[in-house]
Amino acid sequence: MxxxxxxxxxxxxxxxxxxxxxxxxxxxxxxxxxxxxxxxxxxxxxxxxxxxxxxxxxxxxxxxxxxxxxxxxxxxxxxxxxxxxxxxxxxxxxxxxxxxxxxxxxxxxxxxxxxxxxxxxxxxxxxxxxxxxxxVGNIIADPLEAAGWDEAKRRERVRELLGQVGLKEEHYGRYPHEFSxxxxxxxxxxxxxxxxxxxxxxxxxxxxxxxxxxxxxxxxxxxxxxxxxxxxxxxxxxxxxxxxxxxxxxxxxxxxxxxxxxxxxxxxxxxxxxxxxLLDSVPNPDPDTRGVESKLVGDVPSPSDPPSGCKFHTRCPSLIVPDPFTRDEYREYMELRGDMRDESLQTDTDPASVRAHYFEGNLPARVEETVERAVSHAADGNWDEAQSALAEYLSPCEAHVPELESVDDGHLSACHIDSDDREAFSW
Ligand code: SF4
CATH class of the missing domain: 3.40.50.300 (P-loop containing nucleotide triphosphate hydrolases)
Incomplete structure (x- = not known):
């Protein structure tokens, strides 16, 4: 360096x-x-x-x-x-x-x-x-011409520049396709x-x-x-x-x-x-750490309809989940809520079908009740009420936009997780 x-x-x-x-x-x-x-x-x-x-x-x-x-x-x-x-x-x-x-x-x-x-x-x-x-010589000379340099000076400057960027004087008269x-x-x-x-x-x-x-x-x-x-x-x-x-x-x-x-x-x-x-996604030549699985899944959401709160919450491996969910359960719940919002369930509105399509395992009893209530609203065509029912559980990551805050000298981060809370941050 x-x-x-x-x-x-x-x-x-x-x-x-x-x-x-x-x-x-x-x-x-x-x-x-x-x-x-x-x-x-x-x-x-x-x-x-x-x-x-x-x-x-x-x-x-x-x-x-x-x-x-x-x-x-x-x-x-x-x-x-x-x-x-x-x-x-x-x-x-x-x-x-x-x-x-x-x-x-x-x-x-x-x-x-x-x-x-x-x-x-x-x-x-x-x-x-x-x-x-x-x-190529004329391409490089364009800004000089626009700045009023005469031809002799332009040629001299371009030759100097060609040397500075590791090319040769004879490249002056060649065309771009002749280069790598x-x-x-x-x-x-x-x-x-x-x-x-x-x-x-x-x-x-x-x-x-x-x-x-x-x-x-x-x-x-x-x-x-x-x-x-x-x-x-x-x-x-x-x-x-x-x-x-x-x-x-x-x-x-x-x-x-x-x-x-x-x-x-x-x-x-x-x-x-x-x-x-992003760092986990960089291929690492060190054999001791090689093979770390990237946690960055899914695509960047559309900037015309960015997620609420922290825009990274739809993909964040450290998403703060509300009680009583595990992170996987809450991801499933978020998917159902997103589809309710778009009025586009990926199955019919039969409670058993919805339950089987969106959730892999058993849910905490009070979450089961909430999901059932929401699905019955959806079955009646009351999408707004279905959404309201599911809004009972909301992560702070979805609800609030995190500000860029100082974590050290000249180092800023925008995340709801406490900067000292290493446990919560690691995965
Ligand atoms: S606020 Fe932090 S923990 Fe929450 S979704 Fe954004 S980046 Fe992840």
């Missing part, structure tokens, strides 16, 4: 980027008619459906000069939308982004141009972000760095590359960070990549950060069950 990566941001440093309560929601239905709900009896419109996809849903962080913040999470958790919203490529729904202490929404034309120069993006798929009909995936990512890096930006947002820059090429690109990115004094926001689904490049990590789930902290602490002492589950 380089000296730079061991350095922590100084308290006195002003953040390069400050992000406050950033939200980006997309309407589910863009057409007016499709956003109206209809009363099936009268045929009259009831209300406008304001459902939206909450891709980014209240993100806060500071990014300090010279550091690398890794943002990690499964695909579909909002990482790429966050990147695009930070750079102004898509308008935020709410919240603020400050660059060097000034809100980006207040930038005049000149400041906007300067921001675009200063904040560059490197995308996942270098093939699709490089115009196949243009020579790793080389194309080097071209992307050269283009992004051509006009000396301060901030680079790299969105899955090594995904799709094989392991040895990944290592080369990551090492190159670290060298370039030293040389150019760059600040990185590094987005990836791969925790093992983050461990090698980041100073701090933010773990993202369904549009929110659920845990943030220094990289070493987050890897050795995760304080959020989602982080812990």
């Amino acid at each position: 380089s000296q730079r990566l061991q350095q922590r941001p100084q308290e006195s440093d002003e953040p390069l980027l400050r992000v406050e309560n950033l939200k980006k929601h997309f309407p589910v239905n863009s057409g007016f008619i499709s956003s109206i709900r209809w009363n099936s009896d009268s045929g009259f419109p009831l209300e406008l459906d304001d459902k939206s996809v909450r891709a980014v849903d209240g993100v806060n962080f500071d990014l300090y000069p010279g550091e690398t913040l890794g943002v990690v999470g499964e695909s579909g958790c909002g990482k790429s939308t966050l990147a695009r919203t930070l750079l102004g490529l898509t308008e935020p729904t709410d919240g603020a982004v400050e660059f060097r202490g000034t809100r980006t929404t207040t930038f005049d034309r000149g400041a906007k141009r300067e921001f675009r120069r200063n904040a560059q993006m490197v995308f996942q798929d270098p093939q699709s972000s490089l115009n196949p009909r243009r020579k 995936g790793g080389q194309r990512q080097r071209i992307n890096l050269a283009r992004a760095l051509s006009i000396n930006p301060d901030l680079v947002i790299a969105d899955e820059p090594v995904s799709g590359l094989d392991m040895s090429v990944q290592a080369q690109i990551l090492s190159l990115m670290q060298d370039l960070q030293e040389e150019y004094g760059l600040t990185y926001l590094f987005i990836t689904h791969d925790l093992s990549v983050i461990r090698n490049v980041a100073d701090r990590v933010a773990v993202m789930y369904l549009g929110d950060f659920v845990e943030t902290g220094p990289v070493d602490r987050l890897f050795t002492e995760p304080h959020h069950p989602y982080t812990r589950a």
Whole structure:
């Protein structure tokens, strides 16, 4: 690990980027008619459906000069939308982004141009972000041309950049298809760095590359960070990549950060069950710990209809279960309640069928009574009452949104389990 990566941001440093309560929601239905709900009896419109996809849903962080913040999470958790919203490529729904202490929404034309120069993006798929009909030298020179550099200076700078990213001068006149995936990512890096930006947002820059090429690109990115004094926001689904490049990590789930902290602490002492589950999913070369079964089951829920309370509760292996359930029983109960809510039981409403379909073993007697009551309401078509009956038991994880709270110096986690309660957290 380089000296730079061991350095922590100084308290006195002003953040390069400050992000406050950033939200980006997309309407589910863009057409007016499709956003109206209809009363099936009268045929009259009831209300406008304001459902939206909450891709980014209240993100806060500071990014300090010279550091690398890794943002990690499964695909579909909002990482790429966050990147695009930070750079102004898509308008935020709410919240603020400050660059060097000034809100980006207040930038005049000149400041906007300067921001675009200063904040560059490197995308996942270098093939699709490089115009196949243009020579590599011209692609790298594009930002220089836009900044008014004359041709002789552009050529000189591009040659210098080609060397810095490990390519050769003769590559100047070649086309993107003549390069391997790793080389194309080097071209992307050269283009992004051509006009000396301060901030680079790299969105899955090594995904799709094989392991040895990944290592080369990551090492190159670290060298370039030293040389150019760059600040990185590094987005990836791969925790093992983050461990090698980041100073701090933010773990993202369904549009929110659920845990943030220094990289070493987050890897050795995760304080959020989602982080812990992601870590368990990373293949481990150590034969003593190899084979740890990942507890991360199921898919990320739809961001247009996120779970109540803690958004991770539908998949959380540490879910706090109400008395008198075991965790498995309560998962079964939650599934039944979800289907009641959607009025779509996976069996007929005969009590014995429901009981057999949703529950494997015996339930505590008072839960049996509740389930029976709910099923008889459903059999009568009273879905609301069926739901109300099942609402008798509710986990705090479903009822309340956990806030990001400090668990140690610079380490925050959003979970209802007491941070000192190791027993409850382990599985
Ligand atoms: S709040 Fe509950 S559901 Fe969410 S991570 Fe913590 S234990 Fe799991």
